[in-house]
Amino acid sequence: MNNTDPLALAQQRIAPLLTAALGRLGNQSLALGDAIQYSLQAPSKALRPALVWASCQALGMDPALGDRAAIAIECIHTYSLIHDDLPAMDDDDLRRGQPSCHIAHGEAHAILAGDALQALAFEALADPAWPLLAQGQLAASVTALARAAGGAGMVDGQSLDLLAENQSTGLDQLELMHSRKTGALIRACCEIGGLSANADPMQLDTLIQIGQTLGLAFQVQDDVLDVTASTEALGKPAGSDHDQNKSTFVTLLGVAESQALVDDMLSGVNSLASSLPNPAPILAIVARLSQRNA
């Protein structure tokens, strides 16, 4: 394969895994299955699965060890997009280049599709069809995913984000909100990827730091792209943060300083990765992110 873009490779790798997970969903309601499939199979950057696999590979291990975690985290991410887009939340009509789930499948089934995807994530993580994780690894993985997704993570961040609308927010609060809303799940990719590949405690700590830094870098970059990229490239309305009168890294720091912060953080990730047995897959993701335009 000539294509060495790590996100394109992750997109190719995650697609059949998600299809298989959908095939085992066990739904009787076709409407529910349709809504889930619509959102889970929409074009995704596949950043999170790519990070899971790169974290396994960084330890010199087979990325397949991270398959169940990659599916789980992509299910959580997709559910969060569906619920965030709901009229009572961010009320976004466009997502991943297509009408949002509640536009295409109705509000009730968008709520239910998100709910089912969260359950499917934990089912995938504990799937006995794959070789068993060691006892502590499975418990630690479920705990890490639950905390990253729930009231100490993503859901908390979405709440903080909603409460911050039409308020000016300081840099510390903005960073806290993002560290939860998007950072926690990105961090969990590296943590659960590492757990899946038998990371020792020092390696696990390094992977967690990598995930945490990447998560924030990714969000600052999102804020930059929200003012510099097109709606077509983003697959969601450009300028939507500004329309909602939200503080962003760009409104607080400006575009140039925000971009410099991204560059600093990405180079910090490269330094962290260099202490791991096989840093190349993480470096490749960093290089790819530094060039992204959407």
Added chain:
Amino acid sequence: MNNTDPLALAQQRIAPLLTAALGRLGNQSLALGDAIQYSLQAPSKALRPALVWASCQALGMDPALGDRAAIAIECIHTYSLIHDDLPAMDDDDLRRGQPSCHIAHGEAHAILAGDALQALAFEALADPAWPLLAQGQLAASVTALARAAGGAGMVDGQSLDLLAENQSTGLDQLELMHSRKTGALIRACCEIGGLSANADPMQLDTLIQIGQTLGLAFQVQDDVLDVTASTEALGKPAGSDHDQNKSTFVTLLGVAESQALVDDMLSGVNSLASSLPNPAPILAIVARLSQRNA
């Protein structure tokens, strides 16, 4: 303690466990914490925790082995009530004798509280603070909870229920819908309770049958109570099924035949329980259910 009502005992036992789980939630958003606490600490029948503990005790084991499962299942149940009550779903303003979560805390935070409670359920189930389950038990418990809660269970049942509104439904479809909407989680109480207490495969199978039968009996009884009990006793609007023009066991079979079906199923549960080492706790729940008026 003179009170031997197994549901009253379960209410007393689950309350501090839920308070402790809330204390570890880790939220920064007070609005999110408030919405979660509001719903999780509202008066609950505590049938599901009672079943988890009775399933442990039925095997002659300490009910404390089921604590994590009891918390997890009560979190899932509470989240499902919050989401089912949303305007886009059943649009119910009253729940557990108080305004529904979205009435008291707004629609966005009702969605988020439900989402966080689902994550908290899995966190509780994998909680390393309790003695570790054997490897296979933890994986099997997470899988059982995820399937009972998700697209092969409760969420699927809610979707089937929504699709059945204003349609006449046959008995088979009604039973399928209920076996998913409420039956799957009640069955999971007995299954995960059994897994938590080291059930052997035959005991586990018996517990699953007990849970499945009880789940259906409970739902048929709900349909009966919907036409025979008061709004005050129910803590939700009486006659709401009829208002929504839904088929129920009562509309299909009548009150008397529905009640006879409940009695048959409850006596079937008693027979099943008699093969277990210590059937008394399950018999006590059956006796309590046969007398319930709400």
